[in-house]
Structure formats: structure tokens, C-alpha cells
Amino acid sequence: MLKQVLISTAGFLFATAVSLSPAMAGGEAEVLHWWTSGGEAAALKVLKDDFAGNGGTWKDMPVAGGGGDAAMQTLKARVVAGDPPTAAQIKGPSIQEWDDEGVVGPPYHVDAVAKAQNWDSLLSAQVANHMKCDGFTKYCAAPVNIHRIDWFWANKKVLDAHGLTMPTSWDEFNAAASKLQAAGIIPLAHGSQPWQDATVFEAVALGVGGNEFYQKAIVELNMDALSGATMVKVFDQMRTLQGFTDEGAPGRDWNVATGMVMEGKAAFQIMGDWAKGEFTNAGLKPGIDYYCLPTPSDHGYLYNVDSFIFYSMDGKSKIEGQKLLGSLMMGKNFQKVFNLYKGSIPARLDVPMDEFDMCAKGSAADLNYSAMTGGLQPSFAHGMALRLAQKGAIQDVVTEHFNSNMSSHEATRRLAQAVKASL
Amino acid sequence: MFYWLQKNLPRIVISPSFAVILWFVYGFIIWTFYVSFTKSKMLPRYDFWGIQQHFRLWSNMRWYTAVENLLIFTVLFVVLCILIGILLAILLDQKIRTEGFLRTIYLYPMALSFIVTGTAWKWILNPTLGIQKLFRDLGFTDFTFDWLVNREMSIYTIVIAAVWQSSGFVMALFLAGLRSVDDEIIKAAKIDGAGLYSIYITIILPMLRPVFMSSIVILIHISIKSYDLVIALTAGGPGTSSDMPAVFMTQMAFHRSEIGMASASAVMMFLTVLAIIVPYLYSELRRQDASR
Numbered sequence: 001m002l003k004q005v006l007i008s009t010a011g012f013l014f015a016t017a018v019s020l021s022p023a024m025a026g027g028e029a030e031v032l033h034w035w036t037s038g039g040e041a042a043a044l045k046v047l048k049d050d051f052a053g054n055g056g057t058w059k060d061m062p063v064a065g066g067g068g069d070a071a072m073q074t075l076k077a078r079v080v081a082g083d084p085p086t087a088a089q090i091k092g093p094s095i096q097e098w099d100d101e102g103v104v105g106p107p108y109h110v111d112a113v114a115k116a117q118n119w120d121s122l123l124s125a126q127v128a129n130h131m132k133c134d135g136f137t138k139y140c141a142a143p144v145n146i147h148r149i150d151w152f153w154a155n156k157k158v159l160d161a162h163g164l165t166m167p168t169s170w171d172e173f174n175a176a177a178s179k180l181q182a183a184g185i186i187p188l189a190h191g192s193q194p195w196q197d198a199t200v201f202e203a204v205a206l207g208v209g210g211n212e213f214y215q216k217a218i219v220e221l222n223m224d225a226l227s228g229a230t231m232v233k234v235f236d237q238m239r240t241l242q243g244f245t246d247e248g249a250p251g252r253d254w255n256v257a258t259g260m261v262m263e264g265k266a267a268f269q270i271m272g273d274w275a276k277g278e279f280t281n282a283g284l285k286p287g288i289d290y291y292c293l294p295t296p297s298d299h300g301y302l303y304n305v306d307s308f309i310f311y312s313m314d315g316k317s318k319i320e321g322q323k324l325l326g327s328l329m330m331g332k333n334f335q336k337v338f339n340l341y342k343g344s345i346p347a348r349l350d351v352p353m354d355e356f357d358m359c360a361k362g363s364a365a366d367l368n369y370s371a372m373t374g375g376l377q378p379s380f381a382h383g384m385a386l387r388l389a390q391k392g393a394i395q396d397v398v399t400e401h402f403n404s405n406m407s408s409h410e411a412t413r414r415l416a417q418a419v420k421a422s423l
Numbered sequence: 424m425f426y427w428l429q430k431n432l433p434r435i436v437i438s439p440s441f442a443v444i445l446w447f448v449y450g451f452i453i454w455t456f457y458v459s460f461t462k463s464k465m466l467p468r469y470d471f472w473g474i475q476q477h478f479r480l481w482s483n484m485r486w487y488t489a490v491e492n493l494l495i496f497t498v499l500f501v502v503l504c505i506l507i508g509i510l511l512a513i514l515l516d517q518k519i520r521t522e523g524f525l526r527t528i529y530l531y532p533m534a535l536s537f538i539v540t541g542t543a544w545k546w547i548l549n550p551t552l553g554i555q556k557l558f559r560d561l562g563f564t565d566f567t568f569d570w571l572v573n574r575e576m577s578i579y580t581i582v583i584a585a586v587w588q589s590s591g592f593v594m595a596l597f598l599a600g601l602r603s604v605d606d607e608i609i610k611a612a613k614i615d616g617a618g619l620y621s622i623y624i625t626i627i628l629p630m631l632r633p634v635f636m637s638s639i640v641i642l643i644h645i646s647i648k649s650y651d652l653v654i655a656l657t658a659g660g661p662g663t664s665s666d667m668p669a670v671f672m673t674q675m676a677f678h679r680s681e682i683g684m685a686s687a688s689a690v691m692m693f694l695t696v697l698a699i700i701v702p703y704l705y706s707e708l709r710r711q712d713a714s715r
Contacts, residue, residue, distance in 0.1 A: 072677050080466060097680060101466045131573055248551030248604030248663040250572040281543055388680040389464070396663055404574055414484070421482060 020266060027320025030059040031308070032078075032088040034071045037064075039277055043341035050328045056321055061085055063180060080101050084311035086322050092384040095141045099133035101312035103311055106141050109319050110310045110326040114139035119330060122348050124371050127305055130384070141309040142329040143347035145339050148363045149302040149379045150203040153269045153279070154291040155261050158185060169296045170207055170237055173212070173268075177244045180267050186245035189266035191252030192397040198381035200241060200270045202400045205234045207297040211375045218380045221390060227377075227416035235401060235408035242402055244265045250403060261290070270295060272382070276343040276359055294366065301370035304382040305347060393422035428500060429653035444544055452693065459686035464547065467682055475638040476683040477690075486688065489666040492578045496667065499582045500589070504642055505635070507586065508593025513623060515594070516601045526598070529591040536590065541655025545571070545585040574664035577657050581649070584656055589645065593638050636703065647692055668692050 028309060035044045041111065053059045054312050063071035075088050084103060098104050105107075114120075119139060121130055133140035154166060162183060167173035175188030190196060208212045209230045217225035225231070246266075249257075258278040260266040269275065277292050294301070308329060313319050328334055335346035345364045353364050370376040380385035380391055397418050402409035480486055511529055515522055547553040548571040558566035559608065570576035604627055613620050650669035657665040659674075668688055678686035695698040 076466065076677070094680075097465050103466075193658065194660070194663075244549070247569060247572060248549060251545070251549075251658060388678060392674070392679040392681075399660070400484075400662040400664075403660065403664065418484075421479060 006083060020333075023191070027317045027322070027324055028057040028059065029086040029318075029321035030061050032061040032063065032071060032075055032085040032327070034063055034089060036062045039343070043338045044399045046337045046341070047328060047334055050331065050334055051325065054324055056324050056326065064219075077213075079311065083326075084313075086313065086318060087310050087325055088310040091140065092306060092378065092382075093387045094309070094383060095130065095309050096136075097387050098309060098311075099140060104133050105307065105312050105391040106134065107140040107312075108133060108140050109313065109322050110140060110142065111138040113323045113326045114142075114330075117327060117330060117338045122330065122350060124349060124376075126371065126376055126378075127303075130174045130378075131307060139326075141307045142326050143305045144329055144335065144344055145306050145344035146347050146363075147272045147274065147306070147344045147382070148294070148365040148366070148369065149199060149272045149298065150206060150295045150300060150384060150385045151271060151273055151275070151303055152291065152293050152295050153258065153261055153271060153275050154289055154293075155264050155267055156288065158264050158267045159291070166291050166293045167296060170204070170259055173296065174240055177268070181244060185264075186260065186266035187268060188241055189257040189260040189269040190241075190245040190249045191257045192245070192250040192399070192403055193252070193255050194395050195381055196254055196257075196271075197399040197402045199379075199394045201234070201273065201298075201402075202302055202379060202381050203237060203270050203295040204237045204241070205231075206294055206302060206377060208234050208237050208298040210298055211300050211373075211377065214377050215374075218394070219378060219385045219387070221419055223420070224415055226419055227412055231412045231415065232408045237400055238398070239408065264423075272379075273343050273359060273363065273415040275330060276357075280343070282358075286357055286359050292362070298375060299366070299370050299373050300375040300377060301366050302377055302379040303367070304379045304384050305308065306344075309345075389422045390419060393418040430576075444535045455689050457479045458683060459690045461683055463683040463686070465680040465682070472683070476687040480684050480687040480691070483684075485663050485666055485671060486668075488663055489668045489671045492666060493647065493668055495578055496582055496585070496649070497643060499579070499641060500585050500646050501642045503582070503586045504590045504593045507590040508638070509597050509628070511590070511594040512597035515598060526595070529594055531591065532588045535588065535671060536614040537585075537649075538655045540584050540588045542653045544580065544587070545656050548580050548583075561675065571657065572661055574661045576693055577661060577665040581653055581656055581667075585646070585652055588652075589642065593642070594640050596634050597631065600631040604630055615687055636707070638698070640703060644696060 024209065033044065035041055048058050061074075063074050065231075071089070075085070077208055078102075079098075089100060095104075106359050119131075123131070123143065127143055129136055131139050131141040131143055150224070152166065158180070159165065162174045162176075162180060162185075164179065167176050178188045182358060190200065200216065205218060209217065213230050215226075216222040216334065217231060252277070255278055257266070257269050258271065258275045261269045264281055271298060272290070276286075276292065278288070280329065283288055288327055308325075310326060313322055330348060332348065332351055335348045336351050336355070337361070339346050339351075343360070345360050345367070349368075353361050356364070357397070367376065380386055380394065383391060385391070386394070394415065397411060397415045400406060400414075401408075406414075432491065457469070458467050459476050460470055460471055460473065462475070464472060512628050515526060515529075519525070548568070550567075550569045550572060555566060555568045558568070570580045608626060608630075609622060612626055617626075648669055650668055650673065653659060653665060653670050659670050661667045668691070672685045672688045672692070673680040675688065679685075
């Protein structure tokens with residue numbers, strides 16, 4: 001027995017040693033990510049296989065747990081030690097925040113690939129801007145998908161049973177929710193974790209306040225907008241929504257809330273399109289068993305783009321690996337297959353959508369329309385609109401308001417104060 | 424040569440760990456102090472910025488919540504753990520038959536990590552899953568026990584779980600202390616006509632002073648460091664109502680790009696520990712000197 005174990009261990013070590021031996025032409029890449037579960041892991045495997053197929057050596061660096069919290073600690077330690085991974089799952093203004101620390105570039109190796117493949121023409125201008133460093137001039141990150149945040153997920157059977165249709169305004173939603181509540185159904189399935197409160201808040205801010213208000217208050221942090229009358233209205237609606245949640249909401253995980261909608265215990269959930277995976281896994285069909293429609297707004301669209309940042313690298317093999325990785329991430333095939341697994345839509349604009357489901361198709365169509373009308377806005381709750389300190393400051397106030405009986409005026413006052421202190 | 428080695432071997436053996444501790448503990452304490460006086464955001468930077476970070480820390484609402492919660496938690500946690508620990512120890516010390524078995528049961532929660540404790544209590548205290556639902560299903564439809572989701576009460580749920588976890592350990596400390604009390608003293612007191620209650624209150628417990636001191640120090644440092652239990656049980660919620668300094672610090676350092684402010688809060692935690700440990704060490708060392 002012991003002998004067997006020893007032999008197999010030795011065999012394993014040998015095999016590992018062989019597979020870790022220096023790379024061939026394609027270079028090497030070490031990728032830090034936290035996509036370790038189910039569909040996300042399957043989605044990432046597509047990239048791994050692609051990379052290996054092109055002669056590269058992929059060194060996986062998954063750091064599981066906490067939606068990336070553990071990964072951030074590892075990442076910072078590695079970067080401070082002067083040994084950053086080839087690429088890491090970093091998105092939004094954090095990309096520029098890392099660049100400010102001087103660890104991304106120059107020389108921004110991936111920019112050459114981006115110029116050669118003309119990423120500017122493959123991405124919408126807004127998404128492309130997120131990927132650029134050095135004063136938004138050079139590509140230093142690659143996007144892999146676009147999640148939409150401002151979705152209503154609703155149980156169709158429950159709505160039908162009460163003669164309701166999907167609401168097209170917040171007032172309509174409030175009326176429908178009151179009716180459902182009277183009938184003993186939880187109108188809004190919610191988990192009051194800070195990020196979920198923030199997710200609902202931004203959907204409300206975009207809907208109640210409008211695109212321009214969202215842009216001014218949340219993206220530009222304009223003090224007048226942050227402390228104005230519109231913000232008070234936004235918090236009023238948040239308070240109304242709080243009344244539509246159940247007692248068990250604080251601390252509940254988002255997928256448990258999604259489960260409540262699927263079972264018909266609750267009617268609606270406001271959540272990004274990763275919620276679709278839960279419905280799909282349960283064998284439910286969009287349009288038949290559940291609705292996936294945007295929360296009421298003036299053709300607004302809150303996006304969350306997952307991307308990988310490319311740190312400054314030394315050594316030919318590592319630089320080669322980084323360039324290959326960048327070009328594969330933007331590859332048509334990867335963008336399609338990855339997003340079919342993940343439930344989001346491709347960041348590349350020219351990927352055919354016919355294999356996607358109706359939620360994703362709707363999302364892609366809305367994206368293009370919103371981009372033209374100014375409704376395309378970055379999600380603050382998911383780290384696309386603001387740097388971490390400001391995002392955190394707003395989130396604190398939002399979650400404090402939602403989980404207490406703080407007045408809307410008080411919340412508005414604190415919001416402006418917290419943002420000012422965090423700048 | 425051999426003589427030299429014999430004389431210095433203990434020092435040689437101990438010096439690597441001494442050097443490591445000097446660097447990784449005391450070196451990093453000094454480093455953290457310095458970083459708290461810099462403008463560090465996402466990564467540490469070393470340009471001096473005065474006490475701005477401390478100023479920002481003390482104007483942050485969440486920090487006040489965290490400090491207040493730490494006070495509530497520490498006082499309740501230490502007092503309850505010691506009370507329950509003493510009570511259990513005294514009861515177990517009555518020469519009962521199944522002592523070994525009972526002792527194991529009471530000590531067992533200590534074998535669990537705070538994460539497990541927190542998760543288990545999260546389910547037990549959840550109003551739609553745990554105690555409240557149980558009683559409502561039994562017919563007490565008005566029964567309400569919603570501390571976990573009530574922002575005024577959420578910090579007390581952390582106290583409950585922490586006391587459940589740690590009082591067995593305190594019991595073990597006191598049991599050991601009780602066993603070391605000389606039987607003759609108790610017999611003498613009994614002959615003098617003292618009741619069991621007054622024997623414990625006036626004779627035995629005062630003799631256990633060192634046990635009190637060590638349990639208090641151990642419990643206080645557990646409470647200042649408490650992070651995993653809060654994360655598992657309430658994650659600081661509802662809202663930020665059950666925030667604790669350690670949670671605040673981790674959030675600022677790793678999620679908020681506020682390493683400077685996080686260091687400032689770490690310095691505050693360190694000073695709190697110092698304020699407790701230094702007088703304790705001072706008094707203990709003085710007692711040792713006096714008894715020499």
C-alpha cells in the first residue's frame with residue numbers, strides 16, 4: 001500500500017516537473033483569477049486550452065473565495081514583492097489605479113497586439129477606454145465579457161397568477177409589489193449584503209434619477225447631484241423597496257434569493273445576469289418560466305466588464321506569453337464560448353449572437369441602443385464607475401440606509417459627506 | 424571549544440527564531456506605524472503625510488461603529504465567558520462520576536474554528552430558518568427572535584456565538600486552578616463552619632487570581648482580533664451595524680485601497696492592546712519582584 005502511494009506520488013511529481021519545464025515558442029503565462037466554480041471554471045478552461053493549443057504554458061493561479069477578496073491580498077503581496085502574475089482579473093477604474101502605482105507599464109506590451117488587431121474597432125469606445133492606461137492612450141487590459149446589472153428577474157407563473165405584467169416604471173413596480181405582498185408573496189427577493197444593496201441602489205438611481213443624473217452623481221461625483229433633491233427621491237424608492245423584502249434578507253446570498261424567485265416564494269429579484277445561470281441550471285426557460293427584463297429606466301444600461309490587467313513583465317518568454325494571452329482573450333471564438341458558459345455577452349461587438357439565449361440577445365441589442373442614447377453607464381456596485389475608496393464610501397451609506405430607518409435626507413447628507421472624505 | 428558550545432548552545436538555538444520574531448513582529452509593527460503616516464492608497468508608499476490618515480479614520484462613521492461594537496463585545500464576552508466558565512468549573516469540580524465526559528463536551532466548541540461556529544449560529548439565529556421558525560412552527564406564532572437581522576441587536580449575536588465557543592476553554596483554565604487549591608484549606612474552613620458558597624467566594628476564587636488574569640488577557644486579545652467570527656456570522660451587517668475594528672481594517676486595506684487608513688486603524692488596535700497588556704505585565708512583574 002505504502003509502496004503504491006510512494007510510486008504514484010513520485011510519478012505525479014515527475015509528471016508535474018515535466019509539465020512545468022520551460023515553455024516553447026508561445027511563452028508562459030501565470031493568470032490570477034477567482035473563477036473556480038462551475039460555469040466560470042468551465043468558461044476559463046476554454047482560454048487555457050486555447051493558450052496551450054498555441055504552444056504556450058499556462059500556469060493557473062486560482063485564488064478561491066470571497067468574490068476575489070482573497071485574491072486581492074495575494075495579488076498585492078506578489079506585486080509588492082516585484083513578482084506580479086502575467087495577468088490578473090482586475091476591472092474598471094482599478095486598472096488605472098494599478099497603473100498609477102507604476103507596476104503596469106511602460107512599456108505596455110499588450111498595446112502592440114491591440115494596435116495590430118485594431119481593438120479600437122472591435123470594442124465600443126466606452127469599454128475600450130476602461131482597458132487603457134497611461135492617460136487612456138495605451139491598452140493594458142483585455143475585456144472578456146459584458147454583464148448587465150439592471151435586470152429584473154421575475155417568476156412568470158407568479159405574475160400570471162396575479163394578473164400582472166412586467167412593470168415598465170418604478171411606480172408600476174410599487175403597485176404590483178403591493179398587490180403581491182397583500183397576496184402573501186414576497187415581492188422582492190433580496191439579500192442585504194452591502195454589494196447587493198448597492199446593486200439595487202444603482203438600478204434605482206438610474207431609473208428614478210435618469211441617465212444624466214446617474215452620470216453626474218455616481219460617475220462624476222458631482223456634489224450638487226449627490227446631495228440634491230433627486231438623490232432624496234432615489235433613497236425614498238430604496239426605502240419603499242426595503243418594505244418589499246422579507247425578514248430573512250440581511251446577509252442572504254444572492255443565489256438563495258434567486259432560488260426564492262424560482263420556487264415562487266418571491267416574485268422579483270434585481271441582480272446582474274449571472275443570476276441566469278441559476279435558472280438555466282434548474283432547467284427553466286426565459287420567457288416561459290421566468291422573465292429577464294431591464295429594470296425601469298430611460299433605455300439605461302448598467303454594464304460590468306470583466307477584464308484582465310497585464311502587469312509590467314521582464315523576460316522574453318513572459319512577454320511573449322502576455323501578448324499571446326491578450327490576443328487570445330480578444331479572439332472571436334473565446335469571446336463566444338466563454339460568454340455562453342458565463343451568461344454574459346461578448347465584449348467584442350462582432351461576435352455572432354445566434355447561439356445565445358433571448359436574455360443575452362436582448363442585452364446585446366439594448367447595449368448598442370443605449371450606447372447611442374447616453375444610457376450606457378458603468379456599474380458602481382461592481383467596481384466599474386469609481387475607484388475603490390469612493391465606491392466603498394457610497395456603498396457604506398447605501399447599505400446603512402437600507403438596513404436602518406435612516407431618513408432619505410439624512411442618507412443624502414451622509415452620502416455627500418462620505419464621498420468628500422474619501423477623495 | 425566544547426565548553427564554549429555548551430555555554431552558548433541555548434543562545435545559538437534560539438537566535439534564529441529571535442531574529443525572525445524581531446523582524447516579522449516588531450519590525451512590521453514599526454512599518455505599520457510609519458505607513459499610517461503616509462498617503463498610501465492601493466500599495467504602500469513612503470512619503471510622509473502627517474497625521475492625516477488618523478484624522479480621516481476618526482472622522483469615519485464606520486470606525487466609530489466598530490469601536491463601539493468592540494467595547495460592547497469585549498465587556499460582555501469577557502464577563503460572560505468568565506462567569507459561565509467559573510460556574511461550569513465549580514459544578515464539574517464536585518467529584519461527579521462522568522466528569523471526563525462532560526468536560527470534553529464543554530471543551531469541544533474550542534476545537535471548532537470561528538468560521539464553523541459563525542456559520543452554524545448564522546443558521547440557528549436566522550429568523551426564517553432557525554430558532555424563531557422552530558418556535559413559530561410549534562405554535563408560538565408571535566415568537567420573535569430576530570437579533571441577527573436587527574441592527575440594534577446584531578452585535579449581541581456575535582457575543583452569543585463567541586461565548587458559546589470560548590467559555591469551555593475558560594472552564595478548563597479554572598478547573599485546573601481549582602484542582603491546585605489545597606484541600607487542607609477547604610477542610611480547615613469547613614471546620615470553622617464556613618458554608619460552601621462563602622468558601623468559594625471568600626477563599627477559593629481570590630486564590631485563583633492568576634487564572635483570572637490569564638483568562639482576561641487571553642479573552643481580550645481574542646476579542647480585539649475577532650474577525651473570522653464576524654465575517655462568518657454577520658459579515659458586519661445588517662448594514663455596517665456589527666462592524667469590528669479588525670473587519671474594518673481588512674476592508675480598508677484590501678478592498679478599498681486605503682492602506683494608509685487601514686494602518687492607522689491597526690495602530691489604534693495595537694495601542695488598545697498595549698494599554699491593557701502593559702499595566703498587566705507591570706503589575707505581574709512587580710509582584711514577582713516583591714515575592715522574590
